[in-house]
Amino acid sequence: MRKDFLINGIIENYERLKKESPLIQQITNFVSIHEQANITLAAGARPIMADCPVEFDDIIAQADALLLNIGTINDKRRDAILQANETARKYKVPVVLDPVGVGASSYVRELALELLESGNISIVKGNAGEIFSLVGIQLSEGVSGVDYVGEDIMELPAEELKKLPEFSRKYGLVTVITGEKDLLIDSENQLLCSNGVPLLAGITGSGCMAGSLLASYLAICADPLLAALTGISILCISAELAAREASGPGSFRILLHDRLASLEADEIRERLKFEFIELA
Amino acid sequence: MRKDFLINGIIENYERLKKESPLIQQITNFVSIHEQANITLAAGARPIMADCPVEFDDIIAQADALLLNIGTINDKRRDAILQANETARKYKVPVVLDPVGVGASSYVRELALELLESGNISIVKGNAGEIFSLVGIQLSEGVSGVDYVGEDIMELPAEELKKLPEFSRKYGLVTVITGEKDLLIDSENQLLCSNGVPLLAGITGSGCMAGSLLASYLAICADPLLAALTGISILCISAELAAREASGPGSFRILLHDRLASLEADEIRERLKFEFIELA
Amino acid sequence: MRKDFLINGIIENYERLKKESPLIQQITNFVSIHEQANITLAAGARPIMADCPVEFDDIIAQADALLLNIGTINDKRRDAILQANETARKYKVPVVLDPVGVGASSYVRELALELLESGNISIVKGNAGEIFSLVGIQLSEGVSGVDYVGEDIMELPAEELKKLPEFSRKYGLVTVITGEKDLLIDSENQLLCSNGVPLLAGITGSGCMAGSLLASYLAICADPLLAALTGISILCISAELAAREASGPGSFRILLHDRLASLEADEIRERLKFEFIELA
Numbered sequence: 001m002r003k004d005f006l007i008n009g010i011i012e013n014y015e016r017l018k019k020e021s022p023l024i025q026q027i028t029n030f031v032s033i034h035e036q037a038n039i040t041l042a043a044g045a046r047p048i049m050a051d052c053p054v055e056f057d058d059i060i061a062q063a064d065a066l067l068l069n070i071g072t073i074n075d076k077r078r079d080a081i082l083q084a085n086e087t088a089r090k091y092k093v094p095v096v097l098d099p100v101g102v103g104a105s106s107y108v109r110e111l112a113l114e115l116l117e118s119g120n121i122s123i124v125k126g127n128a129g130e131i132f133s134l135v136g137i138q139l140s141e142g143v144s145g146v147d148y149v150g151e152d153i154m155e156l157p158a159e160e161l162k163k164l165p166e167f168s169r170k171y172g173l174v175t176v177i178t179g180e181k182d183l184l185i186d187s188e189n190q191l192l193c194s195n196g197v198p199l200l201a202g203i204t205g206s207g208c209m210a211g212s213l214l215a216s217y218l219a220i221c222a223d224p225l226l227a228a229l230t231g232i233s234i235l236c237i238s239a240e241l242a243a244r245e246a247s248g249p250g251s252f253r254i255l256l257h258d259r260l261a262s263l264e265a266d267e268i269r270e271r272l273k274f275e276f277i278e279l280a
Numbered sequence: 281m282r283k284d285f286l287i288n289g290i291i292e293n294y295e296r297l298k299k300e301s302p303l304i305q306q307i308t309n310f311v312s313i314h315e316q317a318n319i320t321l322a323a324g325a326r327p328i329m330a331d332c333p334v335e336f337d338d339i340i341a342q343a344d345a346l347l348l349n350i351g352t353i354n355d356k357r358r359d360a361i362l363q364a365n366e367t368a369r370k371y372k373v374p375v376v377l378d379p380v381g382v383g384a385s386s387y388v389r390e391l392a393l394e395l396l397e398s399g400n401i402s403i404v405k406g407n408a409g410e411i412f413s414l415v416g417i418q419l420s421e422g423v424s425g426v427d428y429v430g431e432d433i434m435e436l437p438a439e440e441l442k443k444l445p446e447f448s449r450k451y452g453l454v455t456v457i458t459g460e461k462d463l464l465i466d467s468e469n470q471l472l473c474s475n476g477v478p479l480l481a482g483i484t485g486s487g488c489m490a491g492s493l494l495a496s497y498l499a500i501c502a503d504p505l506l507a508a509l510t511g512i513s514i515l516c517i518s519a520e521l522a523a524r525e526a527s528g529p530g531s532f533r534i535l536l537h538d539r540l541a542s543l544e545a546d547e548i549r550e551r552l553k554f555e556f557i558e559l560a
Numbered sequence: 561m562r563k564d565f566l567i568n569g570i571i572e573n574y575e576r577l578k579k580e581s582p583l584i585q586q587i588t589n590f591v592s593i594h595e596q597a598n599i600t601l602a603a604g605a606r607p608i609m610a611d612c613p614v615e616f617d618d619i620i621a622q623a624d625a626l627l628l629n630i631g632t633i634n635d636k637r638r639d640a641i642l643q644a645n646e647t648a649r650k651y652k653v654p655v656v657l658d659p660v661g662v663g664a665s666s667y668v669r670e671l672a673l674e675l676l677e678s679g680n681i682s683i684v685k686g687n688a689g690e691i692f693s694l695v696g697i698q699l700s701e702g703v704s705g706v707d708y709v710g711e712d713i714m715e716l717p718a719e720e721l722k723k724l725p726e727f728s729r730k731y732g733l734v735t736v737i738t739g740e741k742d743l744l745i746d747s748e749n750q751l752l753c754s755n756g757v758p759l760l761a762g763i764t765g766s767g768c769m770a771g772s773l774l775a776s777y778l779a780i781c782a783d784p785l786l787a788a789l790t791g792i793s794i795l796c797i798s799a800e801l802a803a804r805e806a807s808g809p810g811s812f813r814i815l816l817h818d819r820l821a822s823l824e825a826d827e828i829r830e831r832l833k834f835e836f837i838e839l840a
Contacts, residue, residue, distance in 0.1 A: 030310050030590050031597050031609050037311050037484035042529050047484065048384070049311050052354040055385040062384070074612040074636075076354075104608070104622070105615040202821070204597035204607065248818025249602050258528025261482070310590050317591050317764035322809050327764065328664070329591050332634040335665040342664070356634075538808025541762070 006229060007272055011265045013217050013230040018044030022064030022219035025093075026212060027051050027084055029071030029100060032205025035253070036069075036212040042261040043234070045216040053083045060087040064219035067211050068115065070108055071100030078111055085120055094122045094218050098211035103129035116171045122224045123214050125176035127207060128153060135167045135175075153183060154277075161279045165190065174224040176214070178207055182232050185279065186225050193229070194273040195236030197243040203253045210235050229274065237271045238263065286509060287552055291545045293497050293510040298324030302344030302499035305373075306492060307331050307364055309351030309380060312485025315533070316349075316492040322541040323514070325496040333363045340367040344499035347491050348395065350388055351380030358391055365400055374402045374498050378491035383409035396451045402504045403494050405456035407487060408433060415447045415455075433463060434557075441559045445470065454504040456494070458487055462512050465559065466505050473509070474553040475516030477523040483533045490515050509554065514540065517551045566789060567832055571825045573777050573790040578604030582624030582779035585653075586772060587611050587644055589631030589660060592765025595813070596629075596772040602821040603794070605776040613643045620647040624779035627771050628675065630668055631660030638671055645680055654682045654778050658771035663689035676731045682784045683774050685736035687767060688713060695727045695735075713743060714837075721839045725750065734784045736774070738767055742792050745839065746785050753789070754833040755796030757803040763813045770795050789834065797831045798823065 023046045028036055033049055040047035050059050060066060066088045068081050088095050099112040112134055115121060124134070132138075137160045153161075168175045169187035177183040180198075184191040200206040213231035221227040238260035239252075246252035303326045308316055313329055320327035330339050340346060346368045348361050368375050379392040392414055395401060404414070412418075417440045433441075448455045449467035457463040462473040480486040493511035501507040518540035519532075526532035583606045588596055593609055600607035610619050620626060626648045628641050648655050659672040672694055675681060684694070692698075697720050713721075728735045729747035737743040740758075744751040760766040773791035781787040795816075801823075802815035 029609075031593050033311050034314060034484065034594060038529065038533070041482055041484055048381070049309075049352060050381065050385070051352055052387070054355075054387045055353070055381075058385045058387075072609060072611055073615070075614075101608070101610065101615075105610070105618045107612070107614045107618075202601055204594065204601055246818075247815075248821045249598065250814035250817030250821075253598070254530040254534055254814055255527075257530030258526075261528045261530075313591050314594060314764065318809065318813070321762055321764055328661070329589075329632060330661065330665070331632055332667070334635075334667045335633070335661075338665045338667075534810035534814055535807075537810030538806075541808045541810075 003276070006226060007269060009226045010230045010233055010272065011268050013221050013227070014234055014263060014268060015265070016220050017216055020220050021046055022216065023048060023062055024065050024067065024212065024215050024219060025050060025059055025063035026067040026069070026215065027077070027081055028067065028069035028208060031072060032208040035205045036208055038257055039209040039260065040212045040216055042257045043213055043216050045219065047212070051077065051080055053080050056084050056087045060084065060093055061091050063093050065215040066093050066095045067098065067215035068095060069098040069100055069208055069211055070102070070111055071208070073108055073111065081111065082114065085115055085118055089118070089120045095120055096211055096215040096218060097121045097124045098208060099124065099126050099130050099134060100208065101130070102126065103133040109133060119172060121171060121173050122218060123174045123176060123228050125178065125211055125214055125228070127178050131175060131177045135163050137163055153177065164279055174228045176228050176232065178210060178232070182236070184225060184228050184232065189225060190277050190279045191225070191229060191274050192277045193232050193236065195233055195240060195271060197239050199243050199246065199249060199252045200236070200239050202249040233272055233274065234260065234263065234268070237268060240271060283556070286506060287549060289506045290510045290513055290552065291548050293501050293507070294514055294543060294548060295545070296500050297496055300500050301326055302496065303328060303342055304345050304347065304492065304495050304499060305330060305339055305343035305364070306347040306349070306495065307357070307361055308347065308349035308488060311352060312488040315485045316488055318537055319489040319540065320492045320496055322537045323493055323496050325499065327492070331357065331360055333360050336364050336367045340364065340373055341371050343373050345495040346373050346375045347378065347495035348375060349378040349380055349488055349491055350382070350391055351488070353388055353391065361391065362394065365395055365398055369398070369400045375400055376491055376495040376498060377401045377404045378488060379404065379406050379410050379414060380488065381410070382406065383413040389413055399452060401451060401453050402498060403454045403456060403508050405458065405491055405494055405508070407458055411455060411457045415443050417443055433457065444559055454508050456508050456512065458490060458512070462516070464505060464508050464512065469505060470557050470559045471505070471509060471554050472557045473512050473516065475513055475520060475551060477519050479523050479526065479529060479532045480516070480519050482529040513552055513554065514543065514548070517548060518543065520551060563836070566786060567829060569781070569786045570790045570793055570832065571828050573781050573787070574794055574823060574828060575825070576780050577776055580780050581606055582776070583608060583622055584625050584627065584772065584775050584779060585610060585619055585623035585644070586627040586629070586775065587637070587641055588627065588629035588768060591632060592768040595765045596768055598817055599769040599820065600772045600776055602817045603773055603776050605779065607772070611637065611640055613640050616644050616647045620644065620653055621651050623653050625775040626653050626655045627658065627775035628655060629658040629660055629768055629771055630662070630671055631768070633668055633671065641671065642674065645675055645678055649678070649680045655680055656771055656775040656778060657681045657684045658768060659684065659686050659690050659694060660768065661690070662686065663693040669693060679732060681731060681733050682778060683734045683736060683788050685738065685771055685774055685788070687738050691735060691737045695723050697723055713737065713739070724839055734788045736788050736792065738770060738792070742796070744785060744788050744792065749785060750837050750839045751785070751789060751834050752837045753792050753796065755793055755800060755831060757799050759803050759806065759809060759812045760796070760799050762809040793832055793834065794820065794823065794828070797828060800831060
């Protein structure tokens with residue numbers, strides 16, 4: 001029942017985004033900014049990628065959601081990101097945080113924690129290395145760079161797993177861990193999504209694009225867990241369809257945009273693969 | 281007759297650009313910088329995207345045109361853009377201004393007006409929201425973000441429309457308004473171009489690419505109106521051909537480059553759709 | 561014999577990169593940063609594009625190679641590049657220098673020479689205009705922009721050609737000159753590579769992508785000449801295969817990633833075209 005409710009919600013969100021076409025303000029890194037603007041358009045929302053603080057008051061007042069992606073950070077961008085977060089609070093614009101590279105650098109980690117402490121983040125999304133670094137879960141191996149693919153999360157000890165819903169509760173947000181499977185965690189529910197293909201890890205910015213989609217669906221959906229589930233599922237189903245036609249990572253990332261722009265409700269319904277799980 | 285003159289001029293410009301291969305210095309935003317460099321190459325010109333003022337004297341002295349795109353602006357880029365404009369004046373390099381986001385932020389608007397006041401701009405190009413903001417034309421609805429699609433411009437009251445050729449006269453330039461149809465306005469002539477496809481609005485940076493093409497053709501064509509007409513027409517005709525083959529926005533933006541690189545004179549001639557109109 | 565050794569080394573490097581998946585830290589320009597991250601992934605390595613000095617100690621300590629690409633430079637990036645170079649020395653991480661635009665601007669030229677003087681660069685790669693500017697070889701014509709295609713290098717006077725191996729000896733590195741053919745020069749050997757297609761010059765960032773591949777192979781191959789030969793050959797062979805399927809520069813740059821990700825050992829062996837030459 002609950003699952004049917006979510007399935008219908010995903011399909012409604014997919015269609016509503018194209019109709020309502022919300023404005024999504026995105027501060028992001030220079031590597032994937034172009035792909036993120038394009039995937040936002042493909043999904044039906046309108047991207048705006050302003051990163052100058054003097055513009056924030058004008059732009060965030062009009063925005064329907066804010067994405068803060070802290071990859072390729074520096075002092076100036078750090079200040080801009082903090083100010084954008086405060087401006088979003090002022091205008092009650094919901095915020096998604098993508099803590100890119102938080103596992104590889106203490107500078108980035110401190111910024112991410114400061115943003116979480118603001119209490120203003122609705123969804124935080126990262127790979128296992130990034131989220132574990134924020135939550136304080138120890139890994140057997142060191143985490144290097146942005147492409148870490150975690151061990152099977154469910155094999156972690158129960159006392160470590162318990163930290164994840166506690167983290168979501170503490171900061172009042174939905175935590176999304178992306179990987180071969182994707183894990184969505186709020187203080188009460190945990191969902192495991194099994195859509196997706198290995199090629200998603202073979203292109204840069206697939207995680208960043210997920211962030212753009214989370215912000216897009218959060219703009220039109222008051223329930224952050226359903227918004228997150230929609231963004232992850234729509235990206236991964238589109239990737240499955242793109243991978244069938246692609247001859248490698250280049251054509252895959254192009255077809256990903258094509259398929260994401262033109263999913264059918266039945267196609268989504270048939271392909272959706274997620275389940276409720278108990279983390280601890 | 282005048283129209284035949286323009287048609288032949290467009291085809292000559294398209295072919296001449298590939299032969300003369302001018303150097304086009306472009307200061308632009310980080311979202312579409314890569315697509316702009318590529319579309320410039322596809323058209324036959326040579327892009328250079330230097331944004332550090334200490335390099336301007338060396339580079340602009342050699343450049344054949346300068347594009348100033350003021351998206352993703354900040355204080356440092358603002359200063360760089362103003363200095364590039366002055367350096368272009370010194371070396372008599374013609375300048376195209378793309379006032380991205382000027383309708384959404386007063387900071388950007390002031391910079392755009394300062395550039396216009398310099399008297400150094402040959403072509404200014406934006407969507408209806410951006411240009412109306414500069415010209416001082418009031419819209420019934422608010423303008424939000426960079427993706428505003430204006431109401432049918434011709435339905436505006438005559439006294440508002442009159443402001444457009446006055447604006448072009450005041451600043452001594454050609455004004456280009458892009459949208460479903462594109463409007464080109466100098467102090468004496470007004471052209472309405474009807475080439476193009478909706479998919480152009482479904483990818484990021486199509487307006488920015490138009491700016492790169494306007495600068496490229498301005499480098500080899502002394503008549504800014506004909507240069508602007510060439511850039512807009514070549515982009516839109518290529519888009520029409522790309523859309524026939526594309527399966528969505530991803531493949532469309534790739535095929536756009538393919539088609540733009542290999543138009544035939546007859547293809548251009550057959551597809552060209554523009555007419556002289558009277559604005560007021 | 562020596563040639564067979566190199567051929568086998570190229571194929572081994574191609575396969576080993578996919579297995580070892582080293583971390584490649586890249587400081588690069590904003591035009592091609594996205595393509596460079598993607599080509600690094602396509603080859604099998606893991607890109608990280610951090611450009612903030614406070615992160616360097618954390619990240620470069622873990623990196624297996626460092627690429628310094630000095631396109632779209634400014635004061636802040638200049639300082640970051642110099643500091644990254646020093647951090648790489650501290651952690652004994654090998655460095656590739658891509659002196660983009662060094663022929664067009666004295667500011668960039670001075671930075672490149674300072675990096676060379678550090679004695680820390682293993683491979684420097686540029687087009688003829690860039691390398692000649694560093695080496696001090698005079699050209700008959702002026703060099704403009706980044707797209708200079710040099711006259712046939714071998715027609716230069718012997719006393720000019722001699723400067724190339726001397727330059728490599730002085731700085732203890734391999735010099736790579738890209739163009740219609742590619743020239744690889746260390747203090748003892750000179751190799752001329754004839755793979756590649758004209759379309760490589762029709763897309764932006766093909767030289768920058770070569771830099772990313774040189775750094776990737778340098779991370780797993782102790783011999784800088786063989787690493788450079790691998791990077792250049794793999795890129796150019798992939799380009800040959802991509803060009804057969806492409807309908808223009810847009811589809812070419814997509815297919816380039818597809819083909820580079822899936823070369824076969826026999827395909828590489830059959831297509832490889834390089835020879836030892838005597839420069840002077």
